[in-house]
Amino acid sequence: MIVVMENGAAKGQIEAVIERIESLGFEAHPIHGVERTVIGAIGDERGKAALQQIEGMAGVESVMPILRPYKLAGRELREGASRIEVAGHCIGGDEITIIAGPCSVETDESLMATARAVAASGAQMLRGGAYKPRTSPYSFQGHREEGLKMLEAAKQETGLPIVTELMDPRNCELVCQYADILQIGARNMQNFQLLTEAGKSNKPVLLKRGIAATITEWLMAAEYILSAGNPNVILCERGIRTFGTETRNTLDLGAVAVVKRYSHLPVIVDPSHAAGDYHYVETFSRSAIAAGADGLMVEVHHDPANAWSDGAQSLRPDKFDRLMKQIKPIIEAVGRKATW
Ligand code: PEP
Ligand code: MN
Numbered sequence: 001m002i003v004v005m006e007n008g009a010a011k012g013q014i015e016a017v018i019e020r021i022e023s024l025g026f027e028a029h030p031i032h033g034v035e036r037t038v039i040g041a042i043g044d045e046r047g048k049a050a051l052q053q054i055e056g057m058a059g060v061e062s063v064m065p066i067l068r069p070y071k072l073a074g075r076e077l078r079e080g081a082s083r084i085e086v087a088g089h090c091i092g093g094d095e096i097t098i099i100a101g102p103c104s105v106e107t108d109e110s111l112m113a114t115a116r117a118v119a120a121s122g123a124q125m126l127r128g129g130a131y132k133p134r135t136s137p138y139s140f141q142g143h144r145e146e147g148l149k150m151l152e153a154a155k156q157e158t159g160l161p162i163v164t165e166l167m168d169p170r171n172c173e174l175v176c177q178y179a180d181i182l183q184i185g186a187r188n189m190q191n192f193q194l195l196t197e198a199g200k201s202n203k204p205v206l207l208k209r210g211i212a213a214t215i216t217e218w219l220m221a222a223e224y225i226l227s228a229g230n231p232n233v234i235l236c237e238r239g240i241r242t243f244g245t246e247t248r249n250t251l252d253l254g255a256v257a258v259v260k261r262y263s264h265l266p267v268i269v270d271p272s273h274a275a276g277d278y279h280y281v282e283t284f285s286r287s288a289i290a291a292g293a294d295g296l297m298v299e300v301h302h303d304p305a306n307a308w309s310d311g312a313q314s315l316r317p318d319k320f321d322r323l324m325k326q327i328k329p330i331i332e333a334v335g336r337k338a339t340w
Contacts, residue, residue: 001026001051002076003039006061013059014039020057024050029077040066040077042227070219072226073233073263082264084204084232087161087180089124091204091234092266094337096327097295099163099268100320101127103310104140105147113302115154117317121324122340125180126151126160127297131167132309133187140308148178163206163297169197176201186211186238186273189221199228206297208236208270211249215258222265235259235267236297237288239274248276248313251284253291260292272299272313281315282323289330298323 003017014030014037021028026043041051048065055063068074084091091097100118105111105128115126130147132140143150151162161180166172167188175182181204188194189210198205205225209218222233237256239249251274259267269291271284285296301307301314315323324340331338 001041001048002064002066003041003051003054004061004064005037005039006059007036009037009059013057017054017057017060020054021051026051029072031077031079033079036061038077040071042071068219068262069216070223070263072231073219073222073265075262075264078264080264082231082233082266084234084266086125086204089161091268092294095339096289096293096331096336097125097268098123098324098340099125099127099295099297100300101163102301102307103272103299103314104129104132104308105143105150105164106308108150108153110302111150111154112157114300114317115158115160117302118300118320119158119160121317121321122338123160123320123324124339125163126154126158127163127183127299128154129165129183129309130178131165131171131175133165133167133185134309145174148175152178166194166198169194172197172201176203179203181206181234183236184208184221189213189218192224195221195224196228199225199230201230203230204232204234205230206234206236206268208238209240209252209255212241215255215262218255219259219263222263233265234294235263235265236270237267237274237293238270247274247280249274251275251288253287256288256291256293266294268295268297269293270297272297272310272315276313278304278313278315278319281313282319282326285323286327286330289327289336290334292334296327 018028026041029040100123132142163181165183242250269288299314304311304314
């Protein structure tokens with residue numbers, strides 16, 4: 001529910017409403033605007049009827065239901081867009097953020113070669129999976145803690161903060177020791193225990209859209225993280241399963257516009273897992289920036305033909321460098337900034 005206070009409601013009246021919301025077992029989220037204050041009441045939906053009594057309190061103009069099921073992820077309770085600070089970068093502000101790196105952390109040498117290359121081209125963050133969600137149990141599953149250590153070494157050398165996937169709530173503490181951003185993969189978008197664990201951590205979370213998730217389901221997944229106490233969620237569109245087979249998934253750029261309309265959370269696009277084929281990655285990336293995405297996460301490998309996973313969709317460093325140059329005028333055209 002949203003409690004809209006009257007224009008000029010006294011401080012004491014606002015405090016009384018907050019107290020009442022809390023005494024009814026809800027959390028109060030006041031937003032003090034220039035003209036008036038609105039207070040979001042968040043909690044068990046079953047207690048909604050009791051909140052309606054607040055309409056009779058002094059200084060209250062109206063009590064309205066929140067129309068969308070995502071309360072903390074939505075715009076109804078919040079003015080403006082969220083900006084998420086990560087190691088000196090701001091995701092969701094004016095600047096476009098580029099995260100690049102291999103699908104999996106493979107060897108020290110290959111990770112370092114790719115990390116150096118993406119840093120030289122201007123990427124702001126390094127990606128790489130140490131825990132890999134693979135369709136087959138016989139495929140490479142990642143080096144786990146060893147992989148995290150390799151990421152740490154690449155960070156030391158290049159200065160790039162690390163984005164890496166968390167697959168199991170039991171590993172949350174360990175992965176948090178190395179990650180600057182925790183990635184929740186598409187397959188785990190509705191792993192509610194994992195979302196809650198990431199929500200209890202103090203690391204920003206990159207939440208990928210599920211393979212067949214609606215936008216509402218995706219935002220409800222974000223709601224799990226936010227309601228567990230972590231305000232730093234970055235959404236990532238990575239393509240969804242449709243009837244088309246020519247690309248690995250169907251990149252839903254419309255979702256970027258919809259999410260921007262209904263949520264204050266930043267949204268980035270992963271063109272690589274949408275495409276499944278490096279030929280499309282540059283076009284998808286340019287389109288994503290034009291559609292209003294706050295950044296990109298691109299798979300880059302110094303030797304894609306010998307990559308341990310997702311080689312077909314990985315860009316060689318020279319192609320990634322060309323992409324970084326190509327997107328600059330598009331970034332400027334949509335009123336954003338490139339820092340490279
Ligand atoms: C990945 O980023 O390497 C990955 C596994 O992505 P997704 O969860 O989107 O399939
Ligand atoms: Mn991958």
